[in-house]
Amino acid sequence: MNGTLDHTMIRVSDLEKSLDWYQTHLEYEEKDRYEGDGFTIVYLGPEEMHEEGAMLEITHNEGEDVELGDAWGHVAVRVPEGELEEHYEQLMDEGVEDYRDPESCGGRYAFVRDPDGHEVEIVQRDVGETWSLDHTMIRVEDADEALGFWTRKFEYDEVGRWEADTFANYFVEPADAADEAMSLELTYNYDGRTYDQGDAWGHLCLRVDDLEGDWDQLVEREAPDYRAPESNDNMYAFTKDQDGHEIELLERDLEAESLFPF
Structure with a gap:
């Protein structure tokens, strides 16, 4: 299964305030926007992005904190070593x-x-654009299950781990993922x-090559059937991990005029 991490979605209380924060401090640019009925979705990222680079999706629901x-x-963002x-x-x-601050870390x-x-x-990384997304961290209640x-289910590889006295961090990504x-x-x-x-947190999104085929494979592997493709006009789908973190599956044409499937 090709499951490149496409974006991480967060919800915000004040859209313009959040856009200003990310565009000013992380120098992100708006990649695309969708105005729905009572909500707005904006994709953000550095000006130059690798084709396997991930975006930040900001969602604002009108009148909601x-x-x-x-x-x-x-989420973690990169700056050059040193x-x-x-x-x-x-x-x-x-x-x-x-x-x-850095000293405390x-x-x-x-x-x-x-x-x-x-x-x-x-x-600090010597790969990727400055401020590009490096990883997203989620907490899990059972490391073996996670x-x-x-x-x-997704055929990800464990590419790193760090075990301390009271906690452990495990890093996973698709096989042969770009740096x-x-x-x-x-x-x-x-x-x-x-x-x-x-x-306030929404979901992780995986970019797949065959939405229906990959979804059927996930169901066979006993992934939760949260929002199947047919319930979303075959544009995207959602499952959940063992802790309830939502995971979107999405086909994306990188050459398309719009980043949104609708």
Whole structure:
């Protein structure tokens, strides 16, 4: 199954405020927009993007504030090796909220927050455009089940892990993914805690070659039938992982005039 991570969707309370934040501080540009009945969807990303690079999807529902849960962790964005402090100080000068500075993270990474409190990690990479999405982190309640879900149902590879005294991080991505592609980080805390999804985080989206065929394969592999293709006019579909994280499947023509299938 070809399941490149296409985008991560977050919900925001104030569309213009969020767009200004990401366009000003991360230098994102608007890739496409869809105005629905009572909601707006905007795709964002760096000006230059690798074909396997992931976008950030911002969704705003009119008249609704969003509530953060703790089942979702953060998105991570890239800056060049050796430039973490420089880019972090630039964000501070621009008035971005100081959440976890490089010094408190051993000089390896840092965290800031967007207007709704979504955590944005800054990591150092020598691949991908500056500020491009590096990974999305979600929390899981059973590491074996989570790894099994992604490796069995989507044929992802475990490409890295870090095990500490109280938690572990596991990184998974499609086989033969480009270095510029986004990875998925699964965080497992050993204390047996449970998590709340909230509504500020939306979903992960996988770009597939054959929506109906890949969906049938997922059903055969016992993935939850949450929103099948036929319930979405065969434009996209949704399943859920073992913890309730929503996962969209979408065919995308990279040469099409619009990024949206509708």
